[in-house]
Structure formats: C-alpha cells, structure tokens
Amino acid sequence: MNFSFHDDLLEMKKMVQSFIANEVEPYAMKIEEEDRVPDAILDASRRIGLFGLSIPERYGGLGLDMVGKSAIFEELGKTSNGYTTILGAHNGIGSVGIVELGNEEQKERYLPRMARGEWIGAFALTEPEAGSNAANLKTVAKRVGDRFVVNGQKIYCTNAPLATVFTVMAVTDPEAGSRGITSFLVERETPGFHVGAIEKKMGLHGSHTAQLYFEDMEVPIENVLGIEGMGYVNALKILANGRVGLAARCLGSSEYLLDRSLKHAAERSQFGKPLASQQIIQHYVAEMALEIETLRAFLYRVAWMIDQGEQAVKEAAMVKLYASEVYHRVADYAVQIHGGIGFIADYPIERFYRDARITRIYEGTSEIQKNIIADRLFRERGVTI
Amino acid sequence: MNVIVCMKQTFDTEAKITLTDGKINEEGVQWIINPYDEYAIEEALKIKEATEGTVTVVTIGPARVEEAVRTALAMGADDAVIVDDPAAFGDEFTAAEVLAAVIRTRTYDVILAGNQAVDDGSSQVAVRLAQLLDVPHVSTITKLTFDGAVAVAERDAEGDTEVVEVKLPALFTAQQGLNEPRYPSLLGIRKASKKPVEHVTVAGIGLAENAIAKRVAVTETFIPAQKGAGRILTGDTPERVRELVRELRQTSKVI
Numbered sequence: 001m002n003f004s005f006h007d008d009l010l011e012m013k014k015m016v017q018s019f020i021a022n023e024v025e026p027y028a029m030k031i032e033e034e035d036r037v038p039d040a041i042l043d044a045s046r047r048i049g050l051f052g053l054s055i056p057e058r059y060g061g062l063g064l065d066m067v068g069k070s071a072i073f074e075e076l077g078k079t080s081n082g083y084t085t086i087l088g089a090h091n092g093i094g095s096v097g098i099v100e101l102g103n104e105e106q107k108e109r110y111l112p113r114m115a116r117g118e119w120i121g122a123f124a125l126t127e128p129e130a131g132s133n134a135a136n137l138k139t140v141a142k143r144v145g146d147r148f149v150v151n152g153q154k155i156y157c158t159n160a161p162l163a164t165v166f167t168v169m170a171v172t173d174p175e176a177g178s179r180g181i182t183s184f185l186v187e188r189e190t191p192g193f194h195v196g197a198i199e200k201k202m203g204l205h206g207s208h209t210a211q212l213y214f215e216d217m218e219v220p221i222e223n224v225l226g227i228e229g230m231g232y233v234n235a236l237k238i239l240a241n242g243r244v245g246l247a248a249r250c251l252g253s254s255e256y257l258l259d260r261s262l263k264h265a266a267e268r269s270q271f272g273k274p275l276a277s278q279q280i281i282q283h284y285v286a287e288m289a290l291e292i293e294t295l296r297a298f299l300y301r302v303a304w305m306i307d308q309g310e311q312a313v314k315e316a317a318m319v320k321l322y323a324s325e326v327y328h329r330v331a332d333y334a335v336q337i338h339g340g341i342g343f344i345a346d347y348p349i350e351r352f353y354r355d356a357r358i359t360r361i362y363e364g365t366s367e368i369q370k371n372i373i374a375d376r377l378f379r380e381r382g383v384t385i
Numbered sequence: 386m387n388v389i390v391c392m393k394q395t396f397d398t399e400a401k402i403t404l405t406d407g408k409i410n411e412e413g414v415q416w417i418i419n420p421y422d423e424y425a426i427e428e429a430l431k432i433k434e435a436t437e438g439t440v441t442v443v444t445i446g447p448a449r450v451e452e453a454v455r456t457a458l459a460m461g462a463d464d465a466v467i468v469d470d471p472a473a474f475g476d477e478f479t480a481a482e483v484l485a486a487v488i489r490t491r492t493y494d495v496i497l498a499g500n501q502a503v504d505d506g507s508s509q510v511a512v513r514l515a516q517l518l519d520v521p522h523v524s525t526i527t528k529l530t531f532d533g534a535v536a537v538a539e540r541d542a543e544g545d546t547e548v549v550e551v552k553l554p555a556l557f558t559a560q561q562g563l564n565e566p567r568y569p570s571l572l573g574i575r576k577a578s579k580k581p582v583e584h585v586t587v588a589g590i591g592l593a594e595n596a597i598a599k600r601v602a603v604t605e606t607f608i609p610a611q612k613g614a615g616r617i618l619t620g621d622t623p624e625r626v627r628e629l630v631r632e633l634r635q636t637s638k639v640i
C-alpha cells in the first residue's frame with residue numbers, strides 16, 4: 001500500500017494550486033457576474049498546459065494517468081466551477097474519445113492543437129428525446145458515397161460556443177437500435193453545422209452550454225471515430241472515463257467549502273464566543289471532513305484501479321454518485337454554518353451551493369448511476385436484470 | 386546567447402519570522418525563489434527563446450534549495466549548479482567569491498541576478514560578482530534589449546528612465562517591472578526532473594575554505610519592537626512645533 005503521489009505530481013499539484021489561487025480565484029466573482037471566463041485566464045491556462053492533461057506526451061500533452069488527472073482536477077475544483085467545467089469537459093468527454101478510439105490520422109490532426117488549447121473539445125450525445133435514455137437518438141447520419149449526411153439536433157452541449165472539435169453520436173442504422181449508433185468527429189466550420197443560443201443556467205456560470213443543429217451537414221467517412229455501429233458503446237466508455245474526473249472536481253470543491261466553513265466558524269462570534277465553540281457547529285464540520293476523507297480515499301482507489309487496467313465501471317459509477325452527493329451535502333452544511341451570508345451572492349458559498357446541484361444530473365444522473373451499479377452487481381452473480 | 390542566472394532560495398515573503406536562541410527559526414517555513422531572482426530567470430528565458438541559447442542557474446545552499454532549482458528548471462532553464470557546502474554559506478563576500486569561481490570556468494554572454502534578496506536585502510552579491518569577474522554591470526534594470534554585442538538596459542532614475550549601453554559579456558540585476566515571471570508549465574515540471582543538476586563543493590571549485598570565510602560578524606539578531614500607536618499633536622502651529630521638538634529630543638532622542 002502506498003498513498004503518496006510521486007514527486008512530479010506533487011510539484012504539479014502545488015503549481016496548479018498557486019496558479020488557481022493567484023490567477024483564477026481572484027476573478028471568480030467576476031466570472032460569476034459576467035457569466036464569462038476572461039480570455040486572459042484561458043490563455044494563461046493554455047500556457048501552463050491545463051488543456052493537455054489527458055493527451056499523450058507524443059501529441060504535446062501531459063498524458064497523465066487517472067490518478068494524476070484526478071490530482072489536478074481536485075485543485076481545479078477549488079475555484080469557479082464554471083472555469084473548471086470548461087477544462088473538465090475538454091480534458092474529459094471532449095477529448096478522451098479521440099485519445100482512446102481515434103486512428104493515427106485523427107490523433108495527428110486533433111490532439112496537438114487540443115493539447116495546446118487552440119482547439120477546444122465538446123461532446124454531443126444528449127437530445128430532446130435522449131437524456132438518461134441516451135440510446136434513443138433521433139439525429140441521423142446517412143451514408144452517401146464517401147461521406148455521411150447528418151440531420152438532427154443536440155441539446156446541452158457544454159463548451160459548444162468555444163469548441164472546434166465535437167464528438168457527435170448519430171444513428172447510422174435505424175434498424176439496429178443501440179448497435180446502430182456511430183460516433184463522428186465534427187469540426188465547427190463544417191457547412192450545415194450551427195450552434196444555438198447559450199442556455200441560462202442555475203450555476204456553472206462562465207461555462208456555456210448550447211444546442212447544436214445539423215442541416216444536411218456533410219461529414220467525410222475519415223471522421224468516423226472508432227468502429228461504425230459502436231457509437232453508443234463509445235459514448236458510455238467516454239462518459240465512464242469522465243466520471244472519475246468529475247468526482248475529483250467535487251472533492252476539490254468540497255475541500256474548499258470545508259476550509260471556508262472552518263475559517264468562518266473560527267472568526268464569527270455570536271453569544272460572546274466563536275461559532276466554532278458551539279458543539280453543533282463542531283459536529284457539522286466533523287461530518288463534512290469525514291465525508292471528504294471517505295471520498296478522497298475512494299476516489300484515488302478507483303482512479304488507481306483504472307490505471308491498473310481494470311474496467312471499474314461499477315466503481316466509477318459509485319464514485320461519481322458518491323462525490324456529487326458529498327459535494328451537495330457539504331455545500332448545504334457550508335451555507336448553514338455561514339448563516340445569512342451563506343445565502344448572499346457577494347460571498348462565494350451560495351455559488352458553490354448552486355454549482356453542486358448539476359453534478360447529480362450531468363454525466364449520468366444519480367439514479368442512472370445506481371442503475372449501473374445494480375446492473376453490475378447482479379451481473380457479477382450471473383443474473384441479468 | 387548563453388545566460389547564467391544567480392538564484393537564491395529565500396523565506397516566503399509572508400512567512401512569520403521567529404527566533405530561537407538568537408537565531409532565525411527555519412522550522413516549518415515555506416521557501417521560495419527570491420522574487421527578484423524570478424524576474425532574472427524570466428528575462429533569461431526570454432533571451433534564450435529569442436536567441437536560441439542556454440540558461441544555467443547557479444545557487445548556493447543546503448539540500449532544500451533543490452526545490453527552488455527544480456522550479457527554475459521547470460520554468461525552462463537548461464541546467465543548474467548547486468554549491469551545497471557549509472563552507473560556502475557565509476556573507477556577501479563569500480557568496481560572490483563562490484559564484485565567481487563557478488562562473489569563471491564557463492562561457493557566457495549575460496549574467497542575470499535579482500537586485501537584492503528579500504531576506505538579507507544587501508544588494509551586494511551580484512555587484513561584487515561583476516567586480517570579481519571583471520565584467521560591466523547595470524543594476525535594478527526594468528528593460529533589457531540587445532544590439533549585436535551591445536546590451537541596452539533601462540533603469541528607473543527618480544521617475545525618469547536612464548538608458549545604459551554596455552558591451553557583452555555583462556551582468557544585470559533585475560528590478561520589479563522588468564517582466565512578469567511565468568508559471569512553470571505542467572510539462573516543464575515533468576521535464577525538470579530529467580535535467581542535469583551539478584552539485585559542487587568549495588574545494589571542488591578550487592577555493593580554499595579560509596580564503597572565503599565570512600568577513601561580517603553578526604553580533605545580535607532581534608525582532609524589531611512592535612510599533613506603538615501614533616500621536617497627533619494639537620494646538621496652534623508654534624505650540625505643535627515646540628511639542629514636536631520636545632518629543633524628538635526627550636522621548637525618541639533623535640536630535
């Protein structure tokens with residue numbers, strides 16, 4: 001057993017921590033109010049390599065394993081979740097498909113630019129009729145000669161307004177159900193490709209989510225990602241990879257909230273003594289810390305399992321489910337410990353409280369994670385449900 | 386162009402200084418690259434990028450300085466020399482002698498250093514070094530450009546700008562405003578662990594220990610007394626002046 005990070009990773013974590021504290025966190029309120037991450041912050045993030053976390057070194061990225069990526073995401077979780085989501089979606093669902101399923105030409109074309117953050121990635125699965133039931137896609141890609149002609153619509157595509165490269169799932173064989181879906185790499189400039197208006201959201205301000213429309217959009221066959229007909233399986237694989245990263249971001253945000261809560265409880269006095277001397281407040285922070293430590297241990301174990309080449313589908317679902325629920329409970333405690341100020345928007349606590357909410361919904365809802373866990377549990381015992 | 390940067394690891398500027406037995410306590414202190422040396426490193430990297438040269442970092446200090454060296458290498462320096470030998474830990478005189486011995490054997494166009502270290506604040510080492518190496522120096526620069534073998538440096542002169550031209554090789558000390566030091570990139574951090582770091586001793590660089598022994602003796606180290614509350618003098622002007630003179634003579638005894 002060894003619970004320590006290697007030296008390089010510790011250095012990287014430390015550097016990202018100081019980058020976040022000095023270059024991002026001071027602007028977190030501005031990002032929130034303007035619903036926009038300043039270009040200077042994105043540029044600085046590009047320069048230090050935050051867009052290339054999971055892209056292999058031979059394509060100019062860092063090629064971090066899951067433990068490494070989680071360690072960096074944990075630090076990124078400690079600031080504006082909108083900023084973090086831009087990086088999370090790019091390094092996760094927006095590029096993992098190309099890294100894991102792309103052929104050499106596709107990797108050469110996309111990954112170096114994506115590692116430098118010149119081209120940002122997005123992932124387009126969800127449609128009006130296909131949310132939790134992601135196989136129920138209506139977007140159709142019809143083979144005509146050496147290309148596919150794509151028609152349809154996607155919703156809730158994170159990074160869409162910024163992105164150049166989209167991993168798009170579409171139906172290529174309507175008779176074959178979930179085995180009739182194919183993944184495509186679609187470039188923004190493709191004729192017939194349109195990005196809709198930016199959604200107004202409860203949280204994640206600064207990260208933008210929009211609809212996509214495809215009108216007779218022609219995609220060359222070279223842009224099929226992986227094997228034709230395997231698009232649904234690909235999507236599940238990409239999402240499973242993203243889950244651990246999302247859990248790491250939840251861990252970082254929870255740590256931030258505990259830190260702020262401890263500070264507030266020590267500094268704020270009522271009834272002639274600090275809140276910290278009230279036993280109920282002590283118990284709140286104890287609960288928060290306990291959940292955070294449990295999450296940390298579980299998260300890095302699942303990340304490690306994946307790095308050992310294990311599938312860990314069940315564990316990835318568990319840790320995403322657990323992390324989002326921990327973040328949610330910790331955020332609730334944090335608001336409570338802060339009292340009125342926890343509800344006021346001049347102060348960051350209510351922002352985290354709102355941002356926590358989406359983690360139980362996107363990249364697979366909590367209910368869907370439980371379905372996956374139960375399905376795996378019964379499967380391990382030879383029972384199909 | 387080949388650049389050598391003299392770097393010192395110092396206390397974090399936010400560190401709380403405490404004394405134990407009359408000595409500054411190093412327990413639990415965060416160590417950083419002296420902020421002025423960070424400007425020097427950044428400037429060296431800019432020169433390297435513009436002219437395809439190399440950047441070598443030279444530092445004096447115990448094992449802990451390795452961390453600062455790794456950071457400089459992660460920012461983009463090519464290699465480093467650490468003089469890790471108690472005989473080299475002396476005063477400004479010692480440091481300059483040691484640095485000169487390391488640098489003398491190398492070929493360089495530019496030497497960069499911070500204009501002062503935030504711990505001792507003496508502003509001496511780099512200037513002494515230039516003297517020992519017999520190269521010109523320009524201190525507290527805010528801009529550096531090159532025109533062939535001539536360097537053009539700018540420095541603040543009481544609100545104006547002084548422009549100084551010197552022939553290379555030359556030494557420059559960096560002032561705040563020279564540049565904005567970069568963060569090391571994540572990839573830079575990984576590459577840093579594979580870059581060469583040479584550890585040398587005083588004997589190894591051909592110096593006799595007693596010839597470089599420190600010349601300054603510290604008689605006492607103390608924390609300045611807490612600043613008391615100020616006092617606003619009242620009354621008409623002659624009255625206030627009288628009171629001020631009395632205070633200066635009798636209470637603070639400065640006149």
Ligand SMILES: Cc1cc2nc3c(=O)[nH]c(=O)nc-3n(C[C@H](O)[C@H](O)[C@H](O)COP(=O)(O)OP(=O)(O)OC[C@H]3O[C@@H](n4cnc5c(N)ncnc54)[C@H](O)[C@@H]3O)c2cc1C
Nearest residue numbers: 123124125126131132156157158209361362363364365367
């Ligand atoms: C801000 C934001 C960003 C997003 N980014 C992306 C993106 O980049 N790419 C992308 O493709 N998608 C994205 N999504 C879509 C997201 O993944 C879906 O919203 C999510 O999967 C839920 O789908 P739905 O909204 O259609 O809800 P529904 O599927 O309609 O679910 C509604 C409720 O019913 C429950 N439910 C549904 N089916 C079952 C079942 N079988 N068993 C038990 N309970 C069930 C759900 O758990 C949920 O509680 C994003 C969404 C948001 C809000």
Ligand SMILES: Cc1cc2nc3c(=O)[nH]c(=O)nc-3n(C[C@H](O)[C@H](O)[C@H](O)COP(=O)(O)OP(=O)(O)OC[C@H]3O[C@@H](n4cnc5c(N)ncnc54)[C@H](O)[C@@H]3O)c2cc1C
Nearest residue numbers: 268269270271275278280281336337338339340341343344
């Ligand atoms: C939107 C909004 C509208 C408001 N409107 C009004 C209004 O119209 N008029 C008005 O007068 N006020 C108003 N308030 C103030 C509100 O009533 C207070 O915020 C609330 O009473 C909590 O006080 P506090 O914010 O100072 O938190 P604190 O008193 O600092 O409490 C922080 C935390 O410590 C806990 N705590 C404190 N003391 C103890 C103790 N002895 N034992 C156990 N736990 C303790 C609290 O339960 C809480 O969890 C409003 C507040 C908000 C946010």
